[in-house]
Amino acid sequence: SQTIHQWPATLVQPVGSPLSLECTVEGTSNPNLYWYRQAAGRGLQLLFYSVGIGQISSEVPQNLSASRPQDRQFILSSKKLLLSDSGFYLCAWSPAPGQPQHFGDGTRLSIL
């Protein structure tokens, strides 16, 4: 069966520091991969999605970036975090476009 792993579970970072969140999927090949952010009291916001290695689509302009160096690995990065980057970051995968997406456990990011 397919599983999705996301780490770390929680992270506290100072303003201006870099960020790297990692997500891996097991048990499937060529998944569609997604990064979402959920801010307090707000809905899930899609940040990036990828349909294949090296293919990244950005939904919201910001100081975050994403990369997909391997088929089942999706990385969310920032060179310089802002206070507004605080939130609950969720990685998700689906077998194909339009199919149900399944989420990792999420990373709770606090910026001080």
Place this chain on the structure above:
Amino acid sequence: GQNIDQPTEMTATEGAIVQINCTYQTSGFNGLFWYQQHAGEAPTFLSYNVLDGLEEKGRFSSFLSRSKGYSYLLLKELQMKDSASYLCAVISRQAGTALIFGKGTTLSVSS
């Protein structure tokens, strides 16, 4: 543009039935999803409707009317563990492969 509306909060008692409504406006509709999210946890997939009608899965059922831009999630025989947020999400050809989520309905189940 795209818009999804759901009630912010609902309350119900154990053993009861509750219906959570979702209305949406989108072009190129390609499916509607319901997710459950317990506080502090990631969303988990509940149901998927792409055609009109009712999909039943145990105590949970989901209904879709594409002509009305309307869906509901029906929860029967409520249990305390059903207290959670319920997220409605749509996928449209306009948005590509991405899900567009509503803000969620927080359901509180009391004894």
